[in-house]
Amino acid sequence: MRALALLLVALAAGAALAHEADPGAASITPENLLADVRALAAPELGGRLPGTAGYEAAMRFCTERFASLGLTPGGDDGWSQRLTMELNEIRSCELALTGADGVAAPLALGVDYACRGFTGSGVADAPVVFVGYGLSLPERGHDDYAGLDVRGKVVLAVKPAPKWEPADGQGWGDAHLPRPKARAARDHGAVGLLLVPHPAATRPQPAIASVLHGPGEQVGDLPQAELTAAAAARLCAGGLAELAGLVAAVDEAKAPASRELPGRARLAVDAAYDPAAPTANVVGVLPGTDPELRDECLVIGGHLDHVGRQGEVYWPGANDNASGAAAVLALARAFAEGGVLPRRTVVFVLFAGEEQGLNGARWFVAHPARPFERTVAMLNLDCVAHGDSIQLGGGGSQPALWGLARGLDAAHARLSTARTWPGGGADAEPFHEAGVPTLYFASTPSYTHLHQASDTPETLNPLLHAELTRLAYRTAVEIAQGRYVGEAGERP
Ligand SMILES: [Zn+2]
DSSP states (O other): OHHHHHHHHHHHHHHHHHHOOOHHHHTOOHHHHHHHHHHHTSGGGTTOOTTSHHHHHHHHHHHHHHHHTTOEEOSSBTTEEEEEEEEEEEEEEEEEEEOTTSOEEEOOBTTTEEEOTTOOOEEEEEEEEEOTTOOEEGGGTEETTTTOOOTTOEEEEESSOOSSOOTTSSOOTTTTSHHHHHHHHHHTTOSEEEEEOOTTOSSOOOOOOOOOOOSSOOOTTSOEEEEOHHHHGGGSTTHHHHHHHHHHHHHHHTSOOOEEEEEEEEEEEEEEEEEEEEEEEEEEEEOOOOTTTTTEEEEEEEEOOOOOEETTEEOOOIIIIIHHHHHHHHHHHHHHHTTOOOSSEEEEEEESOHHHHSHHHHHHHHSOSSOOSEEEEEEEEOSOSSSSEEEEEBBTTOHHHHHHHHHHHHTTTOOBOSOOOBSOOTTHHHHHHTTOOEEEEEEESOOTTTTSTTOOGGGOOHHHHHHHHHHHHHHHHHHHTTOOOOSTTTOO
8 A cells, every 4th residue: 555655656746747837846856855855964964953063064055055046145144043052962872781680781872772862971880760750749749759769870760741640630741851850860869861661652662862851951960861662671570561560550550659670771971061052043035026015924944953963873864854954945946946036025944953942943933034014824844755645734723824735736746635733833833823824744654763863865755755845835836926815814
C-alpha cells in the first residue's frame, strides 16, 4: 500500500513536471529541493544549533540565495534579525551502564542514548536509584524523593509527565520538563540524571536529542541524558518487565514508589553553556506593488535550526527542518523566477530556535523589523518531505485559508488529507496567538525519524517535497495577489 502510494506520488509529480505551465511552479523541482536539503543537513553544519558556526553557515547559505534572487534585506542588520538565546555546546557525552548482572555494556550515542540539550558537565559514576517521574512537589502532594537518600547517586526518572493529575488537580505545568527535573535531582544531592520514556508506551520513544528544557536557571553541574527503555531495563534484575512494573506501581497508586536498583551508571559530559549567545532569524522581502495592498504582508516561514551535535555525533535534521527551510528558499525562487509581481508584500523568514521553544518566531512577532498595517496570513513549513501525503493545519480556525489550499491541491497533485487542526502549532503559534491566520504545511507520516540521528536526506520523498512546496507556492500567490481577504467576519 505504501509502495503504491509512493508510486502514485511519483506519477503525479512526473505528470505535473511535464505539463507545468507556470514558470514559478516549474522552478520548484525535487532536484533543487534535495540539493538544498543536502547542503543544510551536511556534517559541516553540525545540526544547525543557533549560536554555533554551523548555524551561521546555514544562515549564510540562505542570505546568499535571497540576495541572488533579488530580494530586499528584511532584518534589523541586513538580512539578519538579531536575537540572543541560551546555547549549550556538548563537546562529549558518554554513558555506560553496569547491568543488574554485573556486566558492563557500552551504549551507542545517538542510538541507545543522547545527552539532554541543556545537560550540565561532570562525571557521575554511581549506583542508580529509580525516582518515578522525578517530580519533587511536596507542597502539591507529590514527592518522588520523599524519604529517599540519593546523595552521590545517579537517578533514573520517567521522562514524560504522568497521565494522571496531582492530588490538587492543577496539572503538572512545567514541572515535568528536563530542567525542573534536573534541579530537583541536584537539590537532593544526586550526581547524574537519566530520563527514560514510559516503558509501557505502545510505541516507546527512541532516545532523541532535544534542546527543549523548560524554565529556570541552567543546572550546570549535573550531567543529564536520556536513554531507551531497553537500555535502562538492564539496570533491573527482571529487565524491561520489571522496569515497566516499577512505573506501573507509581501510576496505579498515583504515589511515589522510588527505590534503589541493582545496576549502576557512568555518565561523563563536557558541555559549554552560554546564557545569551547571539544568533538571528534570516529575513528577505519581496515588496508589494499595489499602492492599496503593499502595506499588508504575507509571511512565509520555516525554522532553520535543529538540535546540533554531541561529540562525534550530529543530528542532520533533514526533514526537521532542512526540508522546510529548502521549501522557503524554493518559494522565494518561484516568486522571483516566475516573474510574480505580488500586490501584497511577501516576507520570507527562516527562524532560529524553534527547537528550544519557538524563540525566533516569538521574537519576529514581538519585534517586527518593518511594521505592516496587517499580516494577512502566515504559512509555516515544518517537516515537509518525509512520508507520502500532505497535511494542512489551521482549518479548525481558518476555514477560508485552509479551503483555499485544499482547493488548489484538489486541482493539482491531490495529496492532502482531510485531517486538520486549529491554527498555530510550532512557529505558527506566536502568529496565531497574535491573531494572524496561519496555515501549517507538513508531510505525513512525517515523524518517523524525529530528532534522531537517522533524519537524513536519504529518508526523504523528494517528489512529495516538490508537490507540497508547489501547493504552498500556489496558495502564497493567491494570498499575495489579494485573492484571499481573510476569514469571514474578520474584515469587510
Ligand atoms: Zn521542526
